[in-house]
Amino acid sequence: xxxxxxxxxxxxxxxxxxxxxxxxxxxxxxxxxxxxxxxxxxxxxxxxxxxxxxxxxxxxxxxxxxxxxxxxxxxxxxxxxxxxxxxxxxxxxxxxxxxxxxxxxxxxxxxxxxxxxxxxxxxxxxxxxxxxxxxxxxxxxxxxxxxxxxxxxxxxxxxxxxxxxxxxxxxxxxxxxxxx
Amino acid sequence: xxxxxxxxxxxxxxxxxxxxxxxxxxxxxxxxxxxxxxxxxxxxxxxxxxxxxxxxxxxxxxxxxxxxxxxxxxxxxxxxxxxxxxxxxxxxxxxxxxxxxxxxxxxxxxxxxxxxxxxxxxxxxxxxxxxxxxxxxxxxxxxxxxxxxxxxxxxxxxxxxxxxxxxxxxxxxxxxxxxxxxxxxxxxxxxxxxxxxxxxxxxxxxxxxxxxxxxxxxxxxxxxxxxxxxxxxxxxxxxxxxxxxxxxxxxxxxxxxxxxxxxxxxxxxxxxxxxxxxxxxxxxxxxxxxxxxxxxxxxxxxxxxxxxxxxxxxxxxxxxxxxxxxxxxxxxxxxxxxxxxxxxxxxxxxxxxxxxxxxxxxxxxxxxxxxxxxxxxxxxxxxxxxxxx
Numbered sequence: 001x002x003x004x005x006x007x008x009x010x011x012x013x014x015x016x017x018x019x020x021x022x023x024x025x026x027x028x029x030x031x032x033x034x035x036x037x038x039x040x041x042x043x044x045x046x047x048x049x050x051x052x053x054x055x056x057x058x059x060x061x062x063x064x065x066x067x068x069x070x071x072x073x074x075x076x077x078x079x080x081x082x083x084x085x086x087x088x089x090x091x092x093x094x095x096x097x098x099x100x101x102x103x104x105x106x107x108x109x110x111x112x113x114x115x116x117x118x119x120x121x122x123x124x125x126x127x128x129x130x131x132x133x134x135x136x137x138x139x140x141x142x143x144x145x146x147x148x149x150x151x152x153x154x155x156x157x158x159x160x161x162x163x164x165x166x167x168x169x170x171x172x173x174x175x176x177x178x179x180x
Numbered sequence: 181x182x183x184x185x186x187x188x189x190x191x192x193x194x195x196x197x198x199x200x201x202x203x204x205x206x207x208x209x210x211x212x213x214x215x216x217x218x219x220x221x222x223x224x225x226x227x228x229x230x231x232x233x234x235x236x237x238x239x240x241x242x243x244x245x246x247x248x249x250x251x252x253x254x255x256x257x258x259x260x261x262x263x264x265x266x267x268x269x270x271x272x273x274x275x276x277x278x279x280x281x282x283x284x285x286x287x288x289x290x291x292x293x294x295x296x297x298x299x300x301x302x303x304x305x306x307x308x309x310x311x312x313x314x315x316x317x318x319x320x321x322x323x324x325x326x327x328x329x330x331x332x333x334x335x336x337x338x339x340x341x342x343x344x345x346x347x348x349x350x351x352x353x354x355x356x357x358x359x360x361x362x363x364x365x366x367x368x369x370x371x372x373x374x375x376x377x378x379x380x381x382x383x384x385x386x387x388x389x390x391x392x393x394x395x396x397x398x399x400x401x402x403x404x405x406x407x408x409x410x411x412x413x414x415x416x417x418x419x420x421x422x423x424x425x426x427x428x429x430x431x432x433x434x435x436x437x438x439x440x441x442x443x444x445x446x447x448x449x450x451x452x453x454x455x456x457x458x459x460x461x462x463x464x465x466x467x468x469x470x471x472x473x474x475x476x477x478x479x480x481x482x483x484x485x486x487x488x489x490x491x492x493x494x495x496x497x498x499x500x501x502x503x504x505x506x507x508x509x510x511x512x513x514x515x516x517x518x519x520x521x522x523x524x525x526x527x528x529x530x531x532x533x534x535x536x537x538x539x540x541x542x543x544x545x546x547x548x549x550x551x552x553x554x555x556x557x558x559x560x561x562x563x564x565x566x567x568x569x
Contacts, residue, residue: 049411052389060367079456079479081434117495117502117523118318118564119349119393120450120457120481122362122369123406123413123434126390130411149368150390154325154346 049134055105055147055177064107064175069094074132076170079116081127083135091132094174095139107175108132110150111157113166118152125150132172147177219304220248222255226262233263233293239333240297240311243553245533245546247304259300267292272300280304290335301530308487310528314356314376314568315535316340317542318347320561327361329376330557332528332535332544332567337557340374349437349564351403353396354487356568358420360384360394360403371405373420384422389413393437396420397444397464404428404438404447404464415449417464430467437482440464442489448473450481450494457481459494459507473507475514480505482524486531487569491547493525493534504536506547517550529569537563 058064072090074083083091098104110129112121129148137143158168221241225234237259238249252258257280261270267286273279280303285292291312298309313332318325322339327347330337341347343365350361359374371385371394385391389408396403400420407416407425413434416425429435433453440447447464450457459473459480473480477496484493492507496516502523507514518536522543525536534545535555542555542562 051409051411054368054388079452115497115500117437117481119406119437120434120452122348122390122392123408123436126408126413127434130389130408148389151346152348154348 049130050137050143052130052133052148053144055107058107058147058177060107060109060149063178064109065178066109066173066175068176069097069106069174072174074128074172074174075167076128076172078113078166078170079124081124081131083131088135091135091139095136095141098141098145104179105145105147105177106136107177108146108148109155109173109175110148111155111169111171111173112153113169114153114156115166116153118154122150122152125152128170128172132174217246218248219246219257220250220255221300221304222250222252222258224252224258224260225268226260227264229263229265229289233268233289236290236293237297240294240309241300243311243333243533243544244301244305244307244309244530245549245551246307247301257300257304259296261296263289263293265289268296270296270299272303290331294331307532308529308569310530310533310567310569313529314352315542315555315557315565316350316352316359316361317537317557317559317562317565318350319559319563321559327359327363328557328559328562329359332555334542334556334558337559349393350566351395352566352568353400354398354569355400358396358400359566360396360420362392362394371403373403382422384420385418385425387425395438395440397440398442399444402444402464404440404449406434406436406438415447415462417447426465428462428464428467429470431470435460439483439485439492441485442487448483448485448492450483459483459492473514474512475505475507477505477514483507484526484534486527487529488531491527491531493527493547495523495525502538504534504545517545517547518552520552522552524564526565526567527569528567535565535567537565 072094074087108129110125112124133146133148156169158165241247241249259272269284271282285295294311297311301309315332316329319328324344325346326339327341328337329340346364348362352359362369363372369390369392370383371391372381373384374381387407387409392406394403394405402417403420404417406413414429415435415438416427418425431453433451435449435451438447438449446461448461451460456478460470462468462470479497480494482495494505495502496505501521503516504518504522504525505514505516521538522536525534527534540561543552544555545552
């Protein structure tokens with residue numbers, strides 16, 4: 001191709017990219033829509049995981065069934081959001097379940113034990129939920145069918161101040177979103 | 181013979197004192213010899229509300245840790261005046277008779293007395309008083325975590341939310357007019373802003389992921405917060421009136437609990453990017469170098485920057501228990517100031533006292549004397565205190 005065509009193509013490409021840049025100025029104000037707009041490729045940070053989303057019209061406290069996949073609750077080490085090797089088989093089972101139940105969506109709820117301060121625990125629960133989401137996406141589960149939330153240390157599975165109780169609370173529960 | 185002389189009793193006790201003294205100095209707070217202690221203020225109030233006012237005024241002055249309220253006849257200073265339903269007309273004179281100030285404090289009796297106490301504190305110690313400050317906190321006394329508001333002496337604490345959902349991480353604006361906090365009212369952790377005079381509440385940050393740990397800037401125009409909307413919990417700053425947040429951190433770790441420098445140009449926060457949560461300082465306007473504050477502790481969260489900019493308090497965890505630590509910004513050194521447990525500290529206006537929680541109770545801690553006094557809010561299960569300045 002000649003230089004003129006290449007030049008034109010470059011201009012068109014630059015303009016297209018500039019149009020994408022508009023999304024950077026997009027107002028994510030609280031006055032906006034529920035999801036505040038989806039970030040474009042420009043906003044994806046190599047240090048971050050897949051940006052979280054919230055399912056439309058779903059009440060996290062009423063429309064999520066945590067019993068179906070209760071056996072696949074993922075447990076974490078103290079102060080850690082790394083999925084332990086021994087827990088990964090559970091997520092394989094979750095991915096298999098989704099393949100067998102096409103069209104279902106999951107709500108991944110992250111939790112922490114009470115030995116952290118409340119705010120740090122909330123972020124730790126979030127990191128755990130996002131880690132599970134990322135891992136499932138890596139197994140081929142569409143990220144769009146995976147939602148997350150964190151409850152910090154506010155919803156323990158087991159009350160008490162023993163190591164056993166703490167271990168049971170450092171978790172991500174795999175909730176199944178009830179079909180509308 | 182000379183060697184034996186070295187071990188004579190006098191020299192030995194001097195050597196021991198030097199050794200022992202240097203060890204204890206290392207373990208204690210730096211005591212600033214310029215900080216006033218035990219200034220005696222005589223109280224002489226008249227009027228229909230004088231008896232209650234005297235009680236409140238004495239308690240306020242004593243709580244500063246620097247003033248001893250005494251009887252009307254004695255004192256380095258005399259605080260006099262009239263206390264009625266409409267307020268306090270107050271005067272402070274030195275024992276020489278020289279007047280320091282004469283002022284009318286209008287309003288509800290208790291509030292007026294608190295203002296009088298603060299004016300006295302400022303005049304005799306040079307430090308701001310904190311008697312007029314508001315205290316907000318979270319309590320699960322009703323079974324759900326609700327938001328409570330009262331006075332810093334514990335008086336009048338009452339629930340200001342009744343949502344039956346998780347409320348968390350409240351932050352009062354420095355002038356006490358507004359409060360921002362996290363609530364799961366929508367089912368997700370979102371940030372709300374409450375105007376305390378009108379009672380109106382608006383949701384200001386509800387991005388996907390978590391919206392938590394909001395903190396007002398010193399002038400109240402901005403709120404720093406943790407958002408995970410871009411894939412990871414990071415620190416952002418947003419106008420308090422709503423609008424696009426500006427991202428300030430980019431790490432693989434979780435950044436939480438931002439707190440503003442008094443000049444508003446920097447934020448201190450906790451990040452676990454290096455493994456366990458540590459304290460860092462960054463710019464409040466752009467992504468910048470993260471300045472790691474070395475405290476000597478492997479777990480540091482929930483920092484709060486003192487109003488005078490000199491100290492940063494934080495929560496640390498050692499031996500399975502939370503304790504309060506203080507980091508000196510100029511010398512870049514830190515030490516623990518509690519031994520019986522404590523977490524989530526928040527500075528009071530004088531940069532000398534802070535409020536913290538331990539096992540569901542709130543306490544006022546004097547970082548110079550290390551003395552903790554319980555704050556009786558009559559509300560159990562209390563935590564995450566925030567104090568106006």
